[in-house]
Amino acid sequence: MNPALRRMKDLPSTHLLGAGSAMCAGCGGLLALHEICDLLGARTVFVNAASCMTLLASYPFTPFRGSWLYTAMASAPAGAQGVRDALDILSERGRLPPEQDLTAVALTGDGAATGIGLSATAGAIDRGLDFIYLCYDNEGYGNTGQQSSPATPLGARTATSTGAHGHPASKMDLFAIWVAQRPAYAATVIGADPLDLARKIDRARALKGPRLIHALAPCPPGWSFDPAEGVEIGRLAVKTGIWPLKEYVDGRVVHTHVPHPRLPVEEYLKRQGRFRHLFEPGRDTRVLAQIQSQVDAYWEQVCA
Amino acid sequence: MRRLLTGNAAAAWGARLARADYVPAFPITPQTEIIELLAQWFGSGELRGRLTLLESEHSMLTAAAAAAATGVRVFTATSSQGLLYAMEMLYAVPGWRAPFVLVNVSRGLASPITLESDHNDVLAARDSGFLQFHCASCQEVVDSVLLAYRLAEDPRVRLPALVNLDGFHLSFTREPVDLPTAEAAAAFLPPFESQGIEFRAGRPVSQAVAVLGGSAYSYFRYETHLAAEQALQAHGAIAAEFAQRFGRRHDAVERYRSDDAEIAFFMIGAFATKAMDAVDRLREAGIAAGLVRPRLLRPYPAAALQRALAGKRAVAVIDQNLSVGKGGVLHGELASVLYGQPDAPLLASYIGGLGGRDISAGEFFQIARELQDAVLARRVPPPRLLYTAGELRQMRNLQAIAAGERGMPEARA
Ligand SMILES: Cc1ncc(C[n+]2csc(CCOP(=O)(O)OP(=O)(O)O)c2C)c(N)n1
Ligand code: SF4
Ligand SMILES: [Mg+2]
Numbered sequence: 001m002n003p004a005l006r007r008m009k010d011l012p013s014t015h016l017l018g019a020g021s022a023m024c025a026g027c028g029g030l031l032a033l034h035e036i037c038d039l040l041g042a043r044t045v046f047v048n049a050a051s052c053m054t055l056l057a058s059y060p061f062t063p064f065r066g067s068w069l070y071t072a073m074a075s076a077p078a079g080a081q082g083v084r085d086a087l088d089i090l091s092e093r094g095r096l097p098p099e100q101d102l103t104a105v106a107l108t109g110d111g112a113a114t115g116i117g118l119s120a121t122a123g124a125i126d127r128g129l130d131f132i133y134l135c136y137d138n139e140g141y142g143n144t145g146q147q148s149s150p151a152t153p154l155g156a157r158t159a160t161s162t163g164a165h166g167h168p169a170s171k172m173d174l175f176a177i178w179v180a181q182r183p184a185y186a187a188t189v190i191g192a193d194p195l196d197l198a199r200k201i202d203r204a205r206a207l208k209g210p211r212l213i214h215a216l217a218p219c220p221p222g223w224s225f226d227p228a229e230g231v232e233i234g235r236l237a238v239k240t241g242i243w244p245l246k247e248y249v250d251g252r253v254v255h256t257h258v259p260h261p262r263l264p265v266e267e268y269l270k271r272q273g274r275f276r277h278l279f280e281p282g283r284d285t286r287v288l289a290q291i292q293s294q295v296d297a298y299w300e301q302v303c304a
Numbered sequence: 305m306r307r308l309l310t311g312n313a314a315a316a317w318g319a320r321l322a323r324a325d326y327v328p329a330f331p332i333t334p335q336t337e338i339i340e341l342l343a344q345w346f347g348s349g350e351l352r353g354r355l356t357l358l359e360s361e362h363s364m365l366t367a368a369a370a371a372a373a374t375g376v377r378v379f380t381a382t383s384s385q386g387l388l389y390a391m392e393m394l395y396a397v398p399g400w401r402a403p404f405v406l407v408n409v410s411r412g413l414a415s416p417i418t419l420e421s422d423h424n425d426v427l428a429a430r431d432s433g434f435l436q437f438h439c440a441s442c443q444e445v446v447d448s449v450l451l452a453y454r455l456a457e458d459p460r461v462r463l464p465a466l467v468n469l470d471g472f473h474l475s476f477t478r479e480p481v482d483l484p485t486a487e488a489a490a491a492f493l494p495p496f497e498s499q500g501i502e503f504r505a506g507r508p509v510s511q512a513v514a515v516l517g518g519s520a521y522s523y524f525r526y527e528t529h530l531a532a533e534q535a536l537q538a539h540g541a542i543a544a545e546f547a548q549r550f551g552r553r554h555d556a557v558e559r560y561r562s563d564d565a566e567i568a569f570f571m572i573g574a575f576a577t578k579a580m581d582a583v584d585r586l587r588e589a590g591i592a593a594g595l596v597r598p599r600l601l602r603p604y605p606a607a608a609l610q611r612a613l614a615g616k617r618a619v620a621v622i623d624q625n626l627s628v629g630k631g632g633v634l635h636g637e638l639a640s641v642l643y644g645q646p647d648a649p650l651l652a653s654y655i656g657g658l659g660g661r662d663i664s665a666g667e668f669f670q671i672a673r674e675l676q677d678a679v680l681a682r683r684v685p686p687p688r689l690l691y692t693a694g695e696l697r698q699m700r701n702l703q704a705i706a707a708g709e710r711g712m713p714e715a716r717a
Contacts, residue, residue: 042505042508043505043506045503047370054514055514057510057513057514058513058514058515058516059513059514059515059516059520062508062510062513064508064510065508066505066508067503067508067509067510067511068508068509068510068511068513069370069373069503069510069511069512070511070512070513070514071366071370071393071396071512072362072366072392072393072396074362074363074392075362075363075366075393077363078358078362078363078364078366078367078370079366079367079370080370081328081356081358081363081367081370082326082328082366082367082368082369082370082371082372082373082374083370083371083373083374083503085326085328085354085356085367085371086325086326086370086371086372086374086375086376087374087503088354089325089326089353089354089371089376090374090375090376093352096504099505099506100504100505100506100507101505102503102504102505119359119360119363120359120360120362120363120366122359123358123359123360123363126359127356
């Protein structure tokens with residue numbers, strides 16, 4: 001780890017991502033992106049898939065200091081492949097001075113990462129593509145009005161899961177899918193823990209090959225909470241054990257933070273309108289118990 | 305250098321002579337020979353650069369355009385279902401203004417599924433913004449790849465180009481091909497120029513960004529359209545230079561014995577050579593027939609077609625495609641540029657050659673007869689779907705067998 005990243009005051013003080021974008025107030029994805037941009041620097045090309053963040057670069061404005069390429073919902077990793085291959089070819093020919101080289105960063109939401117873009121992602125990992133995949137996870141198709149995606153958690157109400165018990169399936173484990181392919185690096189992060197995030201970006205930056213940064217992205221309109229509470233909700237996601245902070249490096253998964261004692265998941269759930277039906281008018285004890293037991297089982301297996 | 309080459313090998317040679325730096329690929333019959341040859345050449349060092357096997361054509365097209373937008377010369381190839389799988393990107397990437405060449409080996413689309421050729425696949429890309437070249441011989445395939453790069457990379461154009469060859473009839477047919485030397489090809493096609501469209505640290509670029517509102521959207525769409533229209537003029541000069549260097553003329557519209565013809569066939573692709581044969585035999589029988597064949601379908605060479613067809617008495621558009629519920633695509637397009645023109649011919653529509661079905665000499669003669677009748681009657685015959693009584697009989701036999709197969713379990717019981 002970079003010894004310079006010990007305390008909050010070691011984090012970069014210059015901010016590279018411009019303000020005034022089309023994102024919602026309190027967007028947890030944007031918070032993580034701000035922190036990540038500061039660490040990655042301007043020698044980047046963000047290769048974007050259709051998502052909320054697509055509107056960051058709206059003609060004639062961009063908040064990025066580096067480059068940007070919008071592709072389509074399914075193929076951001078393939079865009080990163082084309083850019084990387086071309087840069088390598090130019091470099092082999094001596095037509096790309098090292099200082100002009102770039103890091104290709106695929107930037108997508110959870111919907112692209114766990115669904116329509118998953119085969120492009122698997123292909124890129126399989127080919128050993130040298131890129132960073134940044135997935136900000138607001139647990140639904142946010143841009144289109146928060147319908148359920150494969151990353152939507154059990155019990156959450158979305159525009160398409162409006163029944164009494166909310167979303168009927170558990171959240172797809174994107175981190176595990178990546179790890180199964182033995183990438184160079186994979187990490188979960190959250191904007192609400194900037195120091196943990198910074199250390200992981202720092203580690204990812206120093207490696208080559210496919211690298212995942214998976215950021216939980218509290219989303220005020222999609223999750224129904226007041227924009228001012230985003231950071232607190234993010235912290236609760238970690239303290240309840242719902243969002244484990246971990247990394248995969250050198251072939252091993254290591255948890256960078258083990259919440260102890262773990263708060264009950266209800267502390268996290270009850271702050272968000274998308275889970276209100278689990279508490280009102282009556283308690284949905286079955287779904288609440290199911291969510292808690294999934295989290296318990298996860299940590300038992302981690303600490304075993 | 306004269307060699308016997310399949311259409312697929314000719315396409316690969318086109319990429320080799322163009323010194324393509326990068327080939328993102330995904331296999332599909334009948335295109336595979338192209339990417340296998342290129343993979344061999346990259347492997348042996350005969351070609352410098354890299355071939356990357358993607359996991360789908362959608363990704364392949366994305367990678368192709370992303371690499372072109374990073375400043376290298378890109379070649380790729382697909383066919384049929386692959387082209388349709390990539391369709392989202394096919395429409396997206398022309399607006400990036402990062403030129404590259406895509407070869408399509410035409411093959412009919414499901415359903416029913418087939419491996420054999422027709423043009424519904426490539427015509428689905430008609431409105432995408434790709435320039436479109438249609439080849440009738442293996443020689444034309446090599447030449448068109450080189451011409452396509454020159455035109456696509458022209459500063460007035462900067463659009464990707466699609467070169468089409470018919471599956472099986474060209475892809476797997478060996479024909480003698482004059483291969484330009486590497487030096488001559490390089491003299492015709494200089495190294496790739498990014499013209500500032502490239503990703504480099506220190507010179508940030510935002511590509512393919514969102515716009516807000518119809519005015520900005522329309523502006524960029526019109527700009528792409530105007531660039532494609534400019535390609536028509538640019539093509540004239542480039543084709544003339546090509547003819548001067550290599551002795552082969554590839555005009556946007558090929559006219560075969562059509563200048564003094566009274567009736568004409570109108571076709572694209574390899575089957576047009578069958579029409580040429582029919583023209584020769586009709587001429588021997590004293591009938592003034594000719595063939596008009598657009599090589600360039602996008603941009604559409606409207607003025608050249610109007611000139612080529614003015615004064616003809618009747619023209620049969622033979623479409624190897626079917627716009628379901630409408631009919632032949634080329635017929636509708638041609639009608640739109642001939643309508644209201646002085647001296648415009650009667651325009652008849654024929655659908656034929658779907659999924660590899662032959663168009664026989666007898667059918668060309670029959671079409672010629674119907675055109676003559678139309679001229680006398682001053683009436684356009686209704687559109688025809690070419691199919692013979694013999695084919696229908698065979699089909700009835702197959703249906704009887706299929707019905708029998710379905711009935712078998714009961715028959716056994
Ligand atoms: C091929 C295709 N299908 C559907 C869409 C519509 N669409 C745009 S963004 C989006 C949701 C993306 O969800 P996610 O990846 O989670 O990102 P988020 O919107 O939540 O930021 C959808 C469905 C599209 N742009 N392209
Ligand atoms: S909908 Fe959610 S993820 Fe999208 S911009 Fe708004 S807060 Fe961010
Ligand atoms: Mg999402």
